[in-house]
Amino acid sequence: MRIVVVGGDAAGMSAAHTALRAARAAGRDVTITVLEATGHTSYSACGIPYWIAGDVASGDDLVARTAVEHRAAGLDLRLGARAVAIDTDDRVVRYDGVTGPGEVPYDELVLATGAMPIVPVWARPPEGGLVPGVHPVKNLDDGAVWLDLLVAADGPAVVVGGGYIGVEMAEALVRRGFRTTLVTRSGVMGSLDPDQGERIEKAMTAAGVTLRTRHTVDRLVTEGGGDGRVRGVVLDSGERLDAALVVLALGVEPATALGAAAGLPLGEAGGYLPDPGGRIGPHLWAAGDCCEVEHRISGARAFLPLGTHANKLGRIVGDNLLGGDRRFGGATGTAITRFVAGDVHLEISRTGLSTAEATAAGYDVTSLVTEGTTASGYMPEAEPIATKVLADRRTRRLLGIQIVGGPGAGKRIDAAAAALWGGLDVDDLAGMDLAYAPPFATVWDALQIAARRLAERI
């Protein structure tokens, strides 16, 4: 049996190693080839902003497993091998390798090509590539580029995009001492409701980040230096911001050109649509950020490019390739980040649907933000926490929770995520037995006060 995996990061390598273990356990002879377009495998893309910030000493620290280790485990890993076509009739993948074109036949093919950063037209010079000083944050090579850019830069930074990467890069740049402006077409952290987003904006402003929300970038300024490097950013308002560095943090999109060319169906967001077992066609599988996953609360597909789902789905595919019958249980839209700079330590998390998402999914949404503390008010650990709970008015079912608060606030989202996973209602969250001791919580945990207050209003 010949398995080919396209993409050697979280999903692909989870699938490959799980299949390898399953094959050995079953005593089956299986060849697993992994085609990876870059020179890197199994790295933590989420760690790159912290590498840039200086929390992580080396890009090597972000690599969970090196190429040498993958090969030693028994994988036929081909680095610098960019898959360019799939022939689903002859079951062959064609690729451009470091020594020229190649092809590899498969019995089963796993597409784990991930996602690509969105690069807007204004960032692309006519001669191709990117304007010097302007760069995205996606893979390890990008991280290395950023470290070089930071050393060379002699002016302020502009982050374009207010999502997770935008906020994390703003943290990194402020902590590195750069005067930083964040430009976003909506509010900051648009995956939360605007009222929670405003709390984040306030904290970022307090830490010295200049915000330009509800603005877009019209064009870059490169004139004046004679070297083509970025000098500034012009917004839709006409405002010109000086910029020696511009972070492209406008999000990512599924890298599915390979499958699209082979006629594979794609979802609304452009991702593959694996069934719960990871299948996208005969002898074809997909996992990771190139997929749209089932959302347990909306009941629809969602593009949620996160390592958590990539690892889980990769593992499921790996088992099922060898005849297993594992199923992905879906996602509930859980995510977390932080903004820490100077005196500001803000944790931000969410699970389920936002008000806009829940309304679009047909729910009769009711919600409430409750302010509390992360520990008993008399303890030095007490920090503010604002918890927004969303429920369906008809069924009282929990739809989503959003947390913005100080140290200790963010990971509380997991209790809410577990409640969503179990399909629980707002009364369950208010009544359940969460942990209390003065350094850790109020006697009714902030999450429960929030749920209880909403429950009383429905």
Added chain:
Amino acid sequence: MRIVVVGGDAAGMSAAHTALRAARAAGRDVTITVLEATGHTSYSACGIPYWIAGDVASGDDLVARTAVEHRAAGLDLRLGARAVAIDTDDRVVRYDGVTGPGEVPYDELVLATGAMPIVPVWARPPEGGLVPGVHPVKNLDDGAVWLDLLVAADGPAVVVGGGYIGVEMAEALVRRGFRTTLVTRSGVMGSLDPDQGERIEKAMTAAGVTLRTRHTVDRLVTEGGGDGRVRGVVLDSGERLDAALVVLALGVEPATALGAAAGLPLGEAGGYLPDPGGRIGPHLWAAGDCCEVEHRISGARAFLPLGTHANKLGRIVGDNLLGGDRRFGGATGTAITRFVAGDVHLEISRTGLSTAEATAAGYDVTSLVTEGTTASGYMPEAEPIATKVLADRRTRRLLGIQIVGGPGAGKRIDAAAAALWGGLDVDDLAGMDLAYAPPFATVWDALQIAARRLAERI
């Protein structure tokens, strides 16, 4: 309508104020009398060790609501009024008040008398009271006594009891600079399994606490000073420990003498047995630490003296007194504490049943401890975390989770508590969508790795 509440702390005052609000909302004329034996109301008993440790400046900070505030809200609060008898026929409570005996008639009576610290025979001198230097940690007066004792003490401390209060007092004493020995008849934190308890013992030893596990106290030594103060403790092994201070942390028992004398049924642990609505008899209600509550996982009654249940049940009783139909959903045995001293920062939490409890409840218990980190290994926030997951072999249902780890470990228990509340199984915990970002978790959260590894073994 005349409501009388016996006990003015968490459960009693939750009931009283909830009833007051409900009465006002319904436009009903209700008199609510609260009899409180001490001079304090609505204080955080759990905060006392942190007051003693010096984290909290004043005992007043532990008071959530003063007597003046309770009275201003409309309660007839009688401090220093110790209820001594209930006449359930004539519906009268008799009490010893500051100015002599009194009585108060009731239409509905709420017993919220809490729990009393266990004071062993060896701590009671023939002349009554306690040996000077020996004291429990239960109410605000105890806290004030401890602050005086700490100032006066010129020798080492012995903590007797290795549960939550014992560990918290050991922390307080070590941080206050006392040479401290903890004596416990089992291992430390016996509400966790012994393997997890050993991790706690190791950390406490590293922080300078001397442990005498699996030992009991035979007698105190008071000779030598001529003042009757404690000088030492003699263990069952014959070992003599010097002691200028002895903390009684042997646990608490329900304070139910009042109801017992009135013929009310008590449970195995000696607590009242309220129905889910809080009723213990005609016109009789109970809430708080004087009760045994329904345990959702064992299906049996459990004595779980915690402010969390006291507040919840108190509120339910308060609503139901006025005709409401609220029900207590039960407990899942969640608890958390920490031991922080010197370089040691250990967080300890548990939910559900321990192996011994689950076995006694008839489950076919399988379990596994998994060591992980609280954050991505390359982040400075990464701290060790050991997670024990217990499940039923037949149904795969989660039975309990126990966490011992560094900063950020403890409150993770809430996700497990939510999973237990929802009756979820070990595959749900492994598969659910918990929050990941490098400063907060590994890509599979420690809790999920632990669940997944156990799931693979069942």
